[in-house]
Amino acid sequence: MNNREKNQTLLKITYSGLMAALCYVGYAIFPAINAAGTKIHVGNAFVVLGALLLGGPYGGIAGAIGLSLADILGGYAQSAPRTFICKLVIGLIAGLVAHKIANISHNHPKTYIVKWSIISAVAALGFNCIFEPSLKYVWYTLLTPDAEKAASAIKALVAITTYTTIINAVINSAIAVVAYIALRPALYKLGLFGDIDSTSLHESNA
Numbered sequence: 001m002n003n004r005e006k007n008q009t010l011l012k013i014t015y016s017g018l019m020a021a022l023c024y025v026g027y028a029i030f031p032a033i034n035a036a037g038t039k040i041h042v043g044n045a046f047v048v049l050g051a052l053l054l055g056g057p058y059g060g061i062a063g064a065i066g067l068s069l070a071d072i073l074g075g076y077a078q079s080a081p082r083t084f085i086c087k088l089v090i091g092l093i094a095g096l097v098a099h100k101i102a103n104i105s106h107n108h109p110k111t112y113i114v115k116w117s118i119i120s121a122v123a124a125l126g127f128n129c130i131f132e133p134s135l136k137y138v139w140y141t142l143l144t145p146d147a148e149k150a151a152s153a154i155k156a157l158v159a160i161t162t163y164t165t166i167i168n169a170v171i172n173s174a175i176a177v178v179a180y181i182a183l184r185p186a187l188y189k190l191g192l193f194g195d196i197d198s199t200s201l202h203e204s205n206a
Helices: 003-028 043-054 056-073 077-101 110-143 147-161 163-189 198-204
Strands: 033-035 038-040
Touching (some): 003 056, 043 163, 056 077, 110 147, 110 163
Antiparallel strands (some): 033 038
């Protein structure tokens, strides 16, 4: 690893810490609303944003740490392990679609960047709508049996089609995409996007 790569890695670790803090703030300032066993909050938006900016592993770890800490400090320590897993998965899926499939850090028109940012956010948060209550059901059925909480998880899974779940995903997706499009040029100037040169950045924002 050369000095440039080391500097970029250090910069991404630093930004990961910032994204973890934003995930925590997104949960703490706007407390979660419990709807049919599903937590509705804007913390997930920062998990997706972190994945769009930094890649799946960095964004996922940042979200996992920030929101697990929010659970612990908020008196929901028993939920922290599941939160860690779910947020890591959100980041990995968003990063996979954005960077491995669409390569959004490379030279593309702005319309392409917006389209794939939306697809990445929807893919990650849509999967989480199913994965989170499913994990909760397995958790309370096999790992720490609790019939009442397992039943709550099933209710949450059934409630995926309700407006609260849809609104949650839409709001978080919108926040993540708008923030990414706004921050992308500034973070390029700081050297975060090593794959983009000055010409391609100009073209992608045209």
